Amino acid sequence: xxxxxxxxxxxxxxxxxxxxxxxxxxxxxxxxxxxxxxxxxxxxxxxxxxxxxxxxxxxxxxxxxxxxxxxxxxxxxxxxxxxxxxxxxxxxxxxxxxxxxxxxxxxxxxxxxxxxxxxxxxxxxxxxxxxxxxxxxxxxxxxxxxxxxxxxxxxxxxxxxxxxxxxxxxxxxxxxxxxxxxxxxxxxxxx
Amino acid sequence: xxxxxxxxxxxxxxxxxxxxxxxxxxxxxxxxxxxxxxxxxxxxxxxxxxxxxxxxxxxxxxxxxxxxxxxxxxxxxxxxxxxxxxxxxxxxxxxxxxxxxxxxxxxxxxxxxxxxxxxxxxxxxxxxxxxxxxxxxxxxxxxxxxxxxxxxxxxxxxxxxxxxxxxxxxxxxxxxxxxxxxxxxxxxxxxxxxxxxxxxxxxxxxxxxxxxxxxxxxxxxxxxxxxxxxxxxxxxxxxxxxxxxxxxxxxxxxxxxxxxxxxxxxxxxxxxxxxxxxxxxxxxxxxxxxxx
Ligand code: SF4
Numbered sequence: 001x002x003x004x005x006x007x008x009x010x011x012x013x014x015x016x017x018x019x020x021x022x023x024x025x026x027x028x029x030x031x032x033x034x035x036x037x038x039x040x041x042x043x044x045x046x047x048x049x050x051x052x053x054x055x056x057x058x059x060x061x062x063x064x065x066x067x068x069x070x071x072x073x074x075x076x077x078x079x080x081x082x083x084x085x086x087x088x089x090x091x092x093x094x095x096x097x098x099x100x101x102x103x104x105x106x107x108x109x110x111x112x113x114x115x116x117x118x119x120x121x122x123x124x125x126x127x128x129x130x131x132x133x134x135x136x137x138x139x140x141x142x143x144x145x146x147x148x149x150x151x152x153x154x155x156x157x158x159x160x161x162x163x164x165x166x167x168x169x170x171x172x173x174x175x176x177x178x179x180x181x182x183x184x185x186x187x188x189x190x191x
Numbered sequence: 192x193x194x195x196x197x198x199x200x201x202x203x204x205x206x207x208x209x210x211x212x213x214x215x216x217x218x219x220x221x222x223x224x225x226x227x228x229x230x231x232x233x234x235x236x237x238x239x240x241x242x243x244x245x246x247x248x249x250x251x252x253x254x255x256x257x258x259x260x261x262x263x264x265x266x267x268x269x270x271x272x273x274x275x276x277x278x279x280x281x282x283x284x285x286x287x288x289x290x291x292x293x294x295x296x297x298x299x300x301x302x303x304x305x306x307x308x309x310x311x312x313x314x315x316x317x318x319x320x321x322x323x324x325x326x327x328x329x330x331x332x333x334x335x336x337x338x339x340x341x342x343x344x345x346x347x348x349x350x351x352x353x354x355x356x357x358x359x360x361x362x363x364x365x366x367x368x369x370x371x372x373x374x375x376x377x378x379x380x381x382x383x384x385x386x387x388x389x390x391x392x393x394x395x396x397x398x399x400x401x402x403x404x405x406x407x408x409x410x411x412x413x414x415x416x417x418x419x420x421x422x423x424x425x426x427x428x429x430x431x432x433x434x435x436x437x438x439x440x441x442x443x444x445x446x447x448x449x450x451x452x453x454x455x456x457x458x459x460x461x462x463x464x465x466x467x468x469x470x471x472x473x474x475x476x477x478x479x480x481x482x483x
Contacts, residue, residue: 019230021230021233060254061254062251062254062289062292064289074250074289075250075251075253075254075292076254077253077254077255080335080338080373103335103373103375103431104335104372104373104432105373105432123431123433125234125237125238125241125431126253126335126372126375126431126462127238127241127252127253127255127333127375127462127463127464128237128238128240128241128253129241129245129250129251129252129253129254130241130244130245130248130250130251130252131237131240131241131244134244163233163237165230165233165234165431165433167433175432175433175434176371176432178434179371179372179427179428179429179432179433179434180368180371182427182434183368183371183426183427183428184368186425186426186427187364187365187368187422187426190364190422190425191361191364
């Protein structure tokens, strides 16, 4: 288990390889379909959203307003990442993102961008909404809440020991490709 | 609130927050089987933790609370219209209380009115029987796993799958290969051989009402189920597609008559967050017993 702590600079990220289990602590920003399309279309981010050396989390959380006006994430598992494949590489490049958390893996364009710019894909456990919400110690802020609605907004979370697995590293390796090739070969033997 | 609405609300809450015992046992058994220190083991540990935590907090196991599928067995003369109306109110209330996420979108406008009620949602399947008992089963079927479901039309030249059980085996295993971990595996397959495109998928989903350890009464289908389960777990896809021994927890297959011209194999994939529960109702709509 490797502890990965904000800021996620390039050396730390390039040292990771597929199959590594990490525990992430620090600031992460959520972003899903609406945010990706917005940034890809040239949309601007508020200055507080500092993605450089940061992590983007593909997540549409359930966040409840507390009596004191603060927010609390009550369910926060990953959403399927492949929908962002058309946009992700460009966003990694333009914003200097070091890590993308999601589920299901991503494609060749993202793989190439991870290698070129020093980024990794971090696979969280799909469906583990409660365990992962428990890792969110604080909701620091929310952006585009009105514009995109709660699940699609950019949430700024402070996480502690958020578990994930490196399935695309910065060296051109993909655990998804490896497992697919291996399982395909195993299946061929059994048909 | 009527007794019936109250009972259905509790059925929804429990289905969303608590995995049925047979599924839980199956996940624990597979956790013990995975090699110690592997990612597969860690993934199953987190899944198991999540199941316990959701139950303790009475919170949704997964934030995608899924398509809401009601299966109702009822006597002749049962008021189905009243049942549907009451169930829709219970769904709205369950959504307000956070047992269900605001999860239903108008396909034309893209609007989510936050009620989980609309055309086709929730879905109802009524079946009459000759006993006086009313039983209601509920399945919450996630979207990620629904996306990896597949329907094959045999013969399939690419997979060299003919119109026989071996052909069925080939396409079902192909679906497992294509799904990898994307349906939040380890998964459970519900399969229907035959039928038309609509009834095939519909019947494949009724297989999720079965218990994981049960056996198919039809010896040929039983053999196919056991074979696919064993073979799939030899492929090394593992939990979440990270690699490992547990790719599937169960395989459930039924058959329906088909037209001479068609031969469909319809495969539905259920994620590990396998939410199914059921109750019997008395004449006032009060819960008699829990079915899983
Ligand atoms: S596939 Fe299942 S576990 Fe995964 S996100 Fe969807 S509902 Fe949750």
